[in-house]
Amino acid sequence: MSEQHQARKRFGQNFLSDPNIIRKIIEAIRPKEGDRIVEIGPGLGAMTEPLMEAMDHLHVVEIDRDLIARLKEKHSPERLTIHEGDALKFDFASIVPDGVPLRVVGNLPYNISTPILFHLAEFAEKVKDMTFMLQKEVVMRMVGEPGTEEYGRLSVMLQYRFNMARLFDVPPGAFRPAPKVMSSIVRMVPRPAAECTADDYALLGKIVTAAFGQRRKTLRNTLRDYLDEADFTALAIDPGLRGERLSVEDFVRIANHVAKKSG
Structure with missing residues (x-):
């Protein structure tokens, strides 16, 4: 199968290609044997390959049929489970029937990043942590503090359920095609249920x-x-x-x- 894949605007595709940035992200995730990790939007496998090197099995959620075909051609189902479809509609709880906490990673499509974050928040009690690459502007809103311009609905609703930290920025040149915006890596760790005290x-x-x-x-x-x-x-x-x-x-x-x- 051809190594060339045309990035599709409707899927918000920008493929990570800088090996130093990829290594830095994997070091931040620290995958290990026994982890239950699902990658959203594996794309051309920039993060998928090093994740698989560190663990025995990986789950991915992908909507692009061409990329799904590439993944199937390259990896056996014993090592990689491909969940075909839209991450916005995917039941992430289905990956954790045995209670092993889920770790979620990915370069999230910037055009639907906010709805995906709210969708993932529904599964917080089954998650150990989430590490994402997002548009820097969105990450700044996620970690925004009261009294700042960035602080808003996204800040409050995510900070209610997660402790979050912006780890580092990723320049446009790390992707192909290069987006017009700076990106950032953010880590989200669910807060203990006892701290989430909203009655409704x-x-x-x-x-x-x-x-x-x-x-x-x-x-x-x-x-x-x-x-x-x-x-x-x-x-x-x-x-x-x-x-x-x-x-x-x-x-x-x-x-x-x-x-x-x-x-």
């Missing part, structure tokens, strides 16, 4: 979405469907603040207050 996760999501829906408006306006002046007083939160000034814990307190009030 869906309600938390709605409140966070409302708070950041109109960033220039104050909480008095953005959360008026949920809180009145008495509620703000009870919570000791200034209604004149904007959503970006609240911590993740503040949003959890608000959501739990609303859940109790309406329950």
Whole structure:
């Protein structure tokens, strides 16, 4: 089969090709025998090959039929399990029927990175860690702190469920074709369930979405469907603040207050 593969825009394909960056990413992941690792979007196998060298079996999720054919031609099913289809619809829990925690890695397609992150968050209790390459701008939002421009809905909802760290940046020249943006590697480790204290996760999501829906408006306006002046007083939160000034814990307190009030 030809070594040439035309990157497909509809799949958000940019293939990692810099051996030094690849080595640095693998060192950050530290794969070892016995790990249950799934790689999202293996592409041309830049990370797949070194991952397989370190372990006895690897899982991958791939949507591109041509790349699936390449993988099948190159690797036996005893070493590589290929899950054909869209990572956005994939049931990651199906890889861990025996309870071995899952490690998720990949160069995520930048055009659907946010929905994939929210989809993966649904499986957090079955995950040991996740290490991804994403557009730097997205990673900065993921790790954003209250009071910063980057801090928003993505920051709050992911930081509620994960401890996250930006590891290092990856320049456009490390890919082919080169994207127009800088990339970053981020590690996500699920927080213990005991620390995730929202009584109603869906309600938390709605409140966070409302708070950041109109960033220039104050909480008095953005959360008026949920809180009145008495509620703000009870919570000791200034209604004149904007959503970006609240911590993740503040949003959890608000959501739990609303859940109790309406329950």
